[in-house]
């Protein structure tokens with residue numbers, strides 16, 4: 001068994017990308033049904049007995065941290081429907097290797113959870129908000145919960161959760177007329193807004209290229225409104241390209257569909273049942289739950305992770321872009337056979 005220091009800190013995948021960033025999908029359940037993510041009436045859920053305990057999740061995070069992961073994002077499904085999430089935050093925040101511990105949430109339960117998350121050591125919050133119009137929110141998510149989300153955002157600021165971000169999926173014919181309003185809302189609450197192109201990920205069964213409102217179109221609309229928009233020089237492998245308006249307001253665009261950024265991707269994802277995915281578009285994951293539950297040693301799990309990552313060649317979004325007549329990634333039948341192919345299972 002090779003010793004850890006043989007790999008660290010320079011173990012890279014086949015495209016020279018380090019492993020720095022772990023997205024933890026803490027549950028596949030969600031209290032919304034966004035049409036770009038969960039448009040079906042029925043879903044197949046991960047069996048409860050296969051869901052990792054909080055201790056198992058935090059144990060795996062510690063292992064990943066030894067291997068160079070220093071950023072963790074809690075996601076889902078809706079992470080705040082996972083019971084005792086603050087306890088998990090506390091366990092992860094104790095690890096000094098983790099420099100950035102964030103959550104992406106739809107915000108519905110945020111008002112109740114914000115204080116406990118802050119006290120547990122959460123660093124940052126991103127709230128997904130696609131519209132400022134309550135009726136549009138209900139049509140998009142099938143839940144009449146817009147006011148709860150706004151209240152969650154407000155409370156996050158009040159309890160001192162820092163660097164609030166708003167993530168907006170922009171879909172042609174749905175909300176592309178709200179870009180300016182959302183930016184102005186972000187200014188009011190001191191949150192950075194990030195516009196996300198509609199992606200053809202697993203579960204996005206209503207996706208089509210003509211609904212993608214591209215980064216170029218987003219910039220065109222905003223330039224018309226605000227004048228010259230300057231790019232901000234990239235300082236990390238973060239997915240958003242950042243821009244600054246003439247008044248100094250900074251915003252981001254995540255252009256995974258038209259301008260993928262796989263060449264710098266240091267992210268991987270762990271599902272709530274302990275399956276590790278090297279790419280948002282990956283068809284297969286690596287089962288870390290079985291070794292964990294069958295008593296594999298830490299060294300054995302480390303060895304698995306290192307050997308898998310050093311063979312990684314995933315560049316899913318770039319490969320999707322090369323397809324001429326791009327259509328839905330995974331059929332509903334296949335999603336039912338393997339729910340881990342769903343974006344809401346592996347985490348956005």
Ligand code: SAM
Nearest residue numbers: 036037076077078104105106128198199204348
């Ligand atoms: N439920 C939480 C939320 O909505 O913030 C966390 C999980 S959700 C899967 C994470 C992010 O993925 C959200 O910002 C959501 O808007 C985004 N997302 C889901 N489906 C998408 C799609 N088809 N294209 C682009 N972004 C998508």
Ligand code: SF4
Nearest residue numbers: 030032034037077106
């Ligand atoms: Fe919407 Fe997030 Fe739930 Fe998907 S997981 S349906 S994006 S709230």
Ligand code: SF4
Nearest residue numbers: 262265279280316317
């Ligand atoms: Fe990373 Fe895959 Fe997304 Fe490319 S498509 S940025 S490799 S997760």
